[in-house]
Amino acid sequence: xxxxxxxxxMQELRDRVTGITGxxxxxxxxxxxxxxxxxxxxxxxxxxxxxWLGVAQRMASEAGQGLLREAVTRSSGGYVAIYxxxxxxxxxxxxxxxxxxxxxxxESRSSVENIEAVLASAPATPGIFRQLG
Amino acid sequence: xxxxxxxxxxxxxxxRESLTSSAAVGLTGVLQVIGDPGGxxxxxxxxxxGIKTPGAPxxxxxxxxxxxxxxxxxxxxxxxxxxxxxxxxxLITRGLIxxxxxxxxxxxxxxxxLFVLACGYVDQCRPEPGPVSVLLPxxxxxxxxxxxxxxxxxxxxxxxxxxxxxxxxxxxxPAPGVVPADLILGGGRDELLALANxxxxxxxxxxxxxRGVYATTxxxxxxxxxxxxxxxxxxxxxxxxxxxxxxxxxxxxxxxxxxxxKTVRAEPAPATxxxxxxEPVADHEPAEPAAASEPAxxxxxxxxxxxxxxxxxRRRRGRHxxxxxADMSMLxxxxxxxxxxx
Numbered sequence: 001x002x003x004x005x006x007x008x009x010m011q012e013l014r015d016r017v018t019g020i021t022g023x024x025x026x027x028x029x030x031x032x033x034x035x036x037x038x039x040x041x042x043x044x045x046x047x048x049x050x051x052w053l054g055v056a057q058r059m060a061s062e063a064g065q066g067l068l069r070e071a072v073t074r075s076s077g078g079y080v081a082i083y084x085x086x087x088x089x090x091x092x093x094x095x096x097x098x099x100x101x102x103x104x105x106x107e108s109r110s111s112v113e114n115i116e117a118v119l120a121s122a123p124a125t126p127g128i129f130r131q132l133g
Numbered sequence: 134x135x136x137x138x139x140x141x142x143x144x145x146x147x148x149r150e151s152l153t154s155s156a157a158v159g160l161t162g163v164l165q166v167i168g169d170p171g172g173x174x175x176x177x178x179x180x181x182x183g184i185k186t187p188g189a190p191x192x193x194x195x196x197x198x199x200x201x202x203x204x205x206x207x208x209x210x211x212x213x214x215x216x217x218x219x220x221x222x223x224l225i226t227r228g229l230i231x232x233x234x235x236x237x238x239x240x241x242x243x244x245x246x247l248f249v250l251a252c253g254y255v256d257q258c259r260p261e262p263g264p265v266s267v268l269l270p271x272x273x274x275x276x277x278x279x280x281x282x283x284x285x286x287x288x289x290x291x292x293x294x295x296x297x298x299x300x301x302x303x304x305x306x307p308a309p310g311v312v313p314a315d316l317i318l319g320g321g322r323d324e325l326l327a328l329a330n331x332x333x334x335x336x337x338x339x340x341x342x343x344r345g346v347y348a349t350t351x352x353x354x355x356x357x358x359x360x361x362x363x364x365x366x367x368x369x370x371x372x373x374x375x376x377x378x379x380x381x382x383x384x385x386x387x388x389x390x391x392x393x394x395k396t397v398r399a400e401p402a403p404a405t406x407x408x409x410x411x412e413p414v415a416d417h418e419p420a421e422p423a424a425a426s427e428p429a430x431x432x433x434x435x436x437x438x439x440x441x442x443x444x445x446x447r448r449r450r451g452r453h454x455x456x457x458x459a460d461m462s463m464l465x466x467x468x469x470x471x472x473x474x475x
Contacts, residue, residue, distance in 0.1 A: 018170045018187040021337070038332055076197065076204055096340045097194045100170065100187035 002122035006034040006115060013111040019099030021078070024092045025085065025115055026050055033089060033119075040094065049082050049092040057084070070105065083108055086116040144251040144284050151258030155179060156277035162262035168255040170336075172246065175267050180274035183239075183267040184246035188253060189346045190339055192235075192242045192269055198343025202229045220268050239271045244283050245345040249336070251284035252301060287347045297354035303364040305338075305353055306331035311361055322361075325352060331365040 010023035014036070022037035026046030035042035056071035072081045079095040081104065091112055093104070148166060152174065155164050159179035166172050172186025185191065196202040202224070210223035224230050230238075291297055306329050307313055313326040321344070328341050339349040356362045 018336070019340070021332075038330065076208075096337070098187045098190060098336075098340055103187075 002118050003034065005118045007036055009111050009114050009118065010034070010036045013093070013107060016107045017095075017100055017104045019079075019095045019097075020093055020104070021096055022094040024049070025119075026090050026092065028053070028088055028090060037094065045092055049090045053082055053084055053090045056082070070108070072101070081108075083112050085112055085119065089115070089119055091115055144281055144288070145253070145255040147255045147258055148251055149281055151260065152277045152281060155260050160260055160262060162260060162265060165259040165261060166250050166255055167257050167259065168250075168253055170249060170253050171255075172250055174247075174250075175265050175270070177265055177270070177274055180276055181243060181247070181280060182265065182270040182272070182274045184243050184250070186246050186249055188249035188336055189246040190242070190343060192239055194340060195238060195242060195343050195345070196230065198341070200343075221270075221272070235269075236272065239269060240275060241345060243271050243275055244280060245347050247280045248284040248287045248347050251281070252288050291347075291350060291354060294351075294354040294358055296358055299364070300335055300350050300354065302334060304331055304334055305329045305357070305362045306365050308360055308363045318361075320352075322352060322356060325349070325356065326361065329353070329362055
C-alpha cells in the first residue's frame with residue numbers, strides 16, 4: 001500500500017542518516033500526505049513546507065542557480081530541510097544539532113526518487129493517505 | 134560480538150592506528166574519520182583539542198540542552214567571541230561557566246566523541262595537516278593514548294552489561310507494563326524513560342537531554358537489564374556504507390576514485406607512517422553485537438569487489454561525496470550568525 005511505502009521510505013532514511021528526528025511528505029498545496037514525526041504538528045509543517053519550497057525555488061531561480069536541490073534552516077536546536085518531490089509534493093526532514101548534513105544530502109536523493117515513484121503510482125486523491133497517528 | 138567478555142570490545146584498529154601515528158608525528162591538523170557515524174578529530178602537535186561527530190553531542194549541546202548555560206548567554210558570548218576574543222574566555226568572563234568546569238566538560242565531550250568513533254564503523258582515516266580552528270579547544274589537550282584507553286574502558290564497561298547488544302543503533306522504549314508517568318526513578322532515569330518512545334537510539338536520547346552518549350547508553354543498559362526498557366528496532370547502516378557497490382551516488386568520472394575498503398590513507402605529508410593499504414580487518418566492528426542480524430560488514434563486501442586500487446586510495450562516494458558536505462559546512466560556518474561548539 002502506498003501509505004506504508006511512504007512510511008517505510010521515511011523510516012529508512014531516518015535509519016540511514018544520523019540525527020534525523022522526523023520526516024513528512026506533503027502535497028505542494030500544503031496538505032499532509034504522510035508524517036513520521038514526534039512532538040510537532042504535521043499539518044503546520046506541511047503548510048510551511050509547501051510555502052517554503054515555493055519561495056526557495058524562486059530564490060534559486062532569481063539567483064540564477066538552476067534547480068533547487070534542498071533548502072535548509074539551522075537553528076540552535078537543530079535543522080529542518082526540504083526537498084522537492086517531483087512537481088506535486090515536498091519531503092520535509094527535521095534533525096537534531098548533530099544531524100549529519102553531508103550524509104543527508106547523499107542519502108536523501110534516492111529517498112526522494114522512491115517517494116516520487118510511490119506517489120506517482122498512487123491515485124491522485126490525497127484522501128487515500130492517512131496521517132500516522 | 135560483545136558477549137560479555139571485555140576482551141572482545143576493542144577500538145576500531147583503523148582509528149587506533151591513525152590516531153596513534155598522528156600523535157607520533159605530532160600532527161597539527163585534522164584527522165577525517167570516514168565511516169558511520171564518522172567525524173573529524175582536531176589535533177595540535179599530535180594531541181587532541183576537539184572532535185566533531187554527528188554521533189556525540191558537542192559542548193554546546195551539552196550545556197544548552199541541559200540548561201547549564203542559558204541560550205541567550207551563549208549567543209551573546211559567541212557574538213562577542215566573533216569580534217576577536219575566544220569563546221572560552223567569553224563564557225568564563227561572563228560568568229556562564231567556570232574555567233574548571235568548562236575544561237572538564239570539554240574533556241568529557243571529547244572522550245565521549247572518541248568513544249563513539251571507536252565503537253562505530255570506520256571506513257578510513259585521512260590525516261590533513263594544516264591550521265586548525267576549533268571554537269572551544271580543549272586546553273590542555275588530550276593525549277590520543279589516553280583517549281583510546283578511555284574509549285576501550287567504556288566499551289568494556291558496556292560489554293559487561295548482560296543483554297546490552299547493538300546499542301549504537303538500538304531504539305528503546307519502555308518495557309511492556311512500564312508506564313513512565315507512574316514511576317519516579319530518580320538519577321536522571323525518568324527523563325530517559327519519558328523520551329524512550331521507540332524512535333530514539335541512545336545517541337538520540339543523549340542529544341535530546343544534553344548528556345554524554347556513553348553515560349546515556351550505560352544508564353539505558355542498566356534500565357534494560359532491570360526490565361524497564363526494551364529494544365524495539367535497530368537503525369540500518371547508511372546505504373552508502375552497507376552496499377558501497379550499489380551506492381546511489383555515481384562512482385564519479387575519475388576511474389581512480391574507487392577505493393579499497395578500510396585503508397589508512399597515506400598522505401604526502403609526514404602525517405602518518407602507515408602504508409597506503411593496511412591489512413583489511415574483517416572483525417572491525419567488535420562492539421556491534423547485533424551484527425548477526427545486520428547486513429554483511431562493508432569491509433568484506435567491498436573487498437570482494439575492489440581488490441585493486443593500491444596506492445590510489447580515495448574516497449569512494451563520487452561527486453556527491455564528502456566534498457559536498459565539507460563545502461556545505463564551510464558555507465554554513467562562514468554565513469552563520471552563530472555557531473555550534475566543536
